Amino acid sequence: MAKLTLSDLEHVYPNGHRGLIDINLQIQPGEFITLVGPSGSGKTTLLRTLAGFFQPSAGSINIGDTLVAGDKTWVSPERRDLGMVFQEHAVWPHMTVFQNVSYPLKRKRFAAADIAQHVTAVLEDVGMAEHMKKKPTALSGGQRQRVALARAMVAQPQALLLDEALSALDEPLRARLRQQLRRLTMEEGLTTVHVTHDRSEALALADRVIVLNRGRIVQDASPAEILTKPANSFVAAFMSDAAVLQGSWTNGTFYPDDKGLYIQPDALASQPQREITGVRCVATVAPEDIRLETIGAHQPADTTVGTVTSVLAVRFGTELTVTWSGGEFEVYAPVGAMIPKISDRVAVHFDRVHVFQDSAMTTHAVHA
Structure with a gap:
């Protein structure tokens, strides 16, 4: 060797x-x-x-x-x-x-x-x-x-x-x-x-x-x-099938371009320096870091809501596709998680999100 x-x-x-x-x-x-x-x-x-x-x-x-x-x-x-x-x-x-x-x-x-x-x-x-x-x-x-x-x-x-x-x-x-x-x-x-x-x-x-x-x-x-700890949005999207969200970074918070998306600050796993303000960024979220819940009668206003369009059983869980006004998320639900039906409206929660100051990377198509 x-x-x-x-x-x-x-x-x-x-x-x-x-x-x-x-x-x-x-x-x-x-x-x-x-x-x-x-x-x-x-x-x-x-x-x-x-x-x-x-x-x-x-x-x-x-x-x-x-x-x-x-x-x-x-x-x-x-x-x-x-x-x-x-x-x-x-x-x-x-x-x-x-x-x-x-x-x-x-x-x-x-x-x-x-x-x-x-x-x-x-x-x-x-x-x-x-x-x-x-x-x-x-x-x-x-x-x-x-x-x-x-x-x-x-x-x-x-x-x-x-x-x-x-x-x-x-x-x-x-x-x-x-x-x-x-x-x-x-x-x-x-x-x-x-x-x-x-x-x-x-x-x-x-x-x-x-x-x-x-x-x-x-x-x-x-x-x-x-x-x-993906190095940039390309790695996150290619290796984890992560959804890529366009937005901006101001005062330690990521603001998606799509006003129907809500990302809590405590979900940010990696991010630009807090003092950077008003710059274009992208956020990525992997399928296993998205959690779906049934929409309740008193749903908070700052909740991302989507529609289930695909449900596929796989070996150790379920793969779902959820669409919202600006695109779609791939979601992985492990065994025991709540599994909605096609056409169900669901609340979408992001447990871990990476934010990168590399928006130019996402203009290139990613193919497995």
């Missing part, structure tokens, strides 16, 4: 598009990080630049103490000692499982006895030892992906790079392989970089989550911090 260091990294495509902008990132030995962001955010470009498939336009990459890109230095992908698993089950169809997994060791000229020992051990780790004589055509998609993972790990690479490696699999297989992947990388102490479009997967697997947008890192933090 190795430390990965990316310094002032830039990548410009031939058409002039800037795929990576000012990327500075350190990944510690044995750390598992996920790269997440909307389509075109730069996450796959970053992974492939690290792997050596793209040559950066500026900056440098170090794997351990070795400079592999930058300062007139360029080390080709096959010499970087990295394991990589793609979304497609990239195993050679003419080879058996054993032959597929043993290939990296043969290239390194391991002795036959050592190859047999290492391959058997890693196939046992991924639960594929009993299939070692089979060819990929006799395997399921999940089994082929486990073979690809075993091949990437068998030579004990400096780091493991995963490019949407689980996205083509169906649940619950995907959930099982996700657990297996995290266990194996921890047991082997592998430095791992995982690109995924699945935000839940990113949060579940990672020691740190790197959120990208338009080629830049917009937040680098633990999963818990990403959810509870």
Whole structure:
């Protein structure tokens, strides 16, 4: 395992598009990080630049103490000692499982006895030892992906790079392989970089989550911090499906543009400096931080009122959509909470709201 260091990294495509902008990132030995962001955010470009498939336009990459890109230095992908698993089950169809997994060791000229020992051990780790004589055509998609993972790990690479490696699999297989992947990388102490479009997967697997947008890192933090302390309104909206509310900040209070919305000051979890007055801001509120109540006979005047337009039962609760005059909220109600019916009018209470002085961020569409 190795430390990965990316310094002032830039990548410009031939058409002039800037795929990576000012990327500075350190990944510690044995750390598992996920790269997440909307389509075109730069996450796959970053992974492939690290792997050596793209040559950066500026900056440098170090794997351990070795400079592999930058300062007139360029080390080709096959010499970087990295394991990589793609979304497609990239195993050679003419080879058996054993032959597929043993290939990296043969290239390194391991002795036959050592190859047999290492391959058997890693196939046992991924639960594929009993299939070692089979060819990929006799395997399921999940089994082929486990073979690809075993091949990437068998030579004990400096780091493991995963490019949407689980996205083509169906649940619950995907959930099982996700657990297996995290266990194996921890047991082997592998430095791992995982690109995924699945935000839940990113949060579940990672020691740190790197959120990208338009080629830049917009937040680098633990999963818990990403959810509870988003760096800006983009992160809140993208990672938590938070509603984004336009408004202004004056004297320590957020005033929504929509006069039908009421946000109590004690709900503000993060906010601009209190002395800032009369500036445009945005507030974000995540689905799990919205509470619905039945409208009472003596409802306070300062209550946000909405209409339920969708009710969907999910595994651990209910997902609802509530509209009001200015838009809609996604609401997550846990098991035991009050569940209204479609067309019901409800009182909407905000338990935790983040306010950001970054209204320009919200003019860009956010797509999972």
